[in-house]
Amino acid sequence: MKDVIQLTRYSTGSGCGCKLSPATLDTILKGTFTFPDADKLIVGNSTHDDAAVYDMGNNQYLIFTTDFFTPIVDDPFDFGYIAAVNAINDVYAMGGKPILAVAILGWPINRLKAEEARRVVEGGRVACKDAGIPLAGGHSIENPEPIFGLAVNGLVEPAHLRTNTSAQAGDLLFLTKSLGSGLLATAEKNVTLRKEDKGVAAAEMKKLNLLGMELGKIPAVHALTDVTGFGLLGHLLEICQNSDVAAELDYGKIHQLTDLAYYVANGSIAGGLTRNLESYGGEISPIPEPALSILADPQTAGGLLFTVDPLEEANIVALMKKYGLEKHIQPIGKITERAKGKKGTVRITVRGVESMSGRTFAMLDPQKYSERLYAEPVQSKVFPGARADCSNPIPAKGSWKEMRQMMSAFFADLWKNRKRLRKQTWIQKFAAKKGYSVNPHLMFQYNLRLWLLESEDAFGKRYCPCFEPCNLEEINRKMMCPCEYIDADIKDKGTCHCTLFGRKDLSKEGWKEAEARLMREYRVELKKTLDVLDTSHMPLDRHRGLKVPDSYHLTKRGISLYGLPLQVYTETAFEAENLRKWAAYKGWETQVRDYDLRPGFLVTISPGG
Helix, strand or coil: CCCCCCHHHHCCCCHHHHCCCHHHHHHHHCCCCCCCCHHHEEECCCCCCCCEEEEEECCEEEEEEEEEECCCCCCHHHHHHHHHHHHHHHHHCCCCEEEEEEEEEEECCCCCCHHHHHHHHHHHHHHHHHHCCCEEEEEEEECCCCEEEEEEEEEECHHHCCCCCCCCCCCEEEECCCECHHHHHHHHHCCCCCHHHCCHHHHHHCCCCCHHHHHCCCCCEEEEEECCCCHHHHHHHHHHHHHCCEEEEEHHHCCECCCHHHHHHCCCCCHHHHHHHHHHHHHECCEECCHHHHHCCCCCCCCEEEEECHHHHHHHHHHHHHCCCHHHCCCCEEEECCCCCCCCCCCEEEECCCCCCCCCCCEECHHHHHHCCCCCCCECCCCCCEEECCCCEEECCCCHHHHHHHHHHHHHHHHHCHHHHHCCCHHHHHHHHHCEEECCCHHHHHHHHHHHHHHHHHHCCCECCCCCCCCCHHHHHHCECCCCCHHHHHHHHCECCCCCEEECCCCHHHHHHHHHHHHHHCCCCCEEECCEEECCCCCECCCCCCECCCHHHHHHHHHHHHCCCEEEEECCHHHHHHHHHHHHHHCCEEEEEECCCCCCEEEEEECCC
């Protein structure tokens, strides 16, 4: 029987979701160097457009672009085809016609057969053939993760060039593909994709944006780009910033590949989505979930996003029908005048989301995305029907066997530490001194108190239960329980961050709400690649600038769900050392070594001998 290759298991990112964030790119690309022949460079990197454009003379512009990424699908042929389409589409997004491509290949030859790389290149070659261009060669390297893409040349007449800088107030907005490739790809990688959604994203990503060549010939089309790694919000925001306008989106008109709310609720969130909102969230008006996650979802080989004079709408609709885009003939929004007021701030407003039903989502400010609330829990793969909310799976109602196991372990810890718990008199004394109360939910309170004891035993100091010590002593000092932020947190939210202390007058319902808020914050999707638990790319706590959850808490959850032995990836040596200390306290064995796929460390935790 032929082995089935799952390419996504060999990569830490996927597709355009592995792009650097807009804010990071801004930092990298800053500079004052003046290039030779700068007067002939029509489009460079200053506007974050889809390709560079150079004046060749004789009424001809050269379009040049390159794009490559790690696998977003498991099948090698499909990966090559999609990666090629994604690169070629950049030429269409400038109104141009592609003429030539060369390939870019990185391959872990010691882990994946050369035959699979051949299939990837074959997929790229067929995509080029479908676009009517030759794949004329390329360059390959040995690389820890598979990567593939193209460098593509195209041509366009100056009058037909379209960029992301010329949108006008009153223009209608059109999008030519459905959203959701990032969410579905993440779900497939985590083996949570529904059977009916299998292959849906791949089919959409394999479509060439041929319409772009025609749009460039229409003067009423003012701005043109494609939607890829920065999501619909990010690429629309680039149009708004470069054109000094604002935009309104009609959420109900934006086509989705499937019921994406299901995947948002179940935590199938690509890492690039969080990075996107950390970069541009401040320029987006508050948006309710699941719309926020869907609109910022990193797309791979996404559709064309263009603005057009409303007087040309009928002709645009007829043209889109000619190219088989009947599902997308309704405008998804419009360009508006930029509101005067805060200098430098461009807002995108989303309409039509208030009427959504069937799930309960919170209204969110994108800048506070780390506080995202999921309506449904992440499901435990070890205990069917169990929730992975915090450090341990919490069985669903009716899972009596699992509930007994969890309760038995909890009470065993209470009994084992009963004398030490009685000596925690500082908790009541501190609360009395400050005029606070202690969490009246005794199981929750004593769970937090047990975590404090564990911190003392593992790390030598009594840190906040929600904190892993880092390499900055100033932060460690601030996070000693009771932490430095306790007064501000109680004033703002009614309880401290970990909910051990709260206002004297806080109601029972207020305590329950605070506990639920903490649980939601730590209810993030566990990400395993090549059987390694990835503890990087967690959202930052907006007050403290720390990863939430951190490596320590994610590893505790990972062991609860997957058991031992467990391999864990950490970005820093300090995190790896924390896991070693904690495992030693638990009586487990650890091995720490450099990770060979990317900078960082691989910690293997095994049962003690």
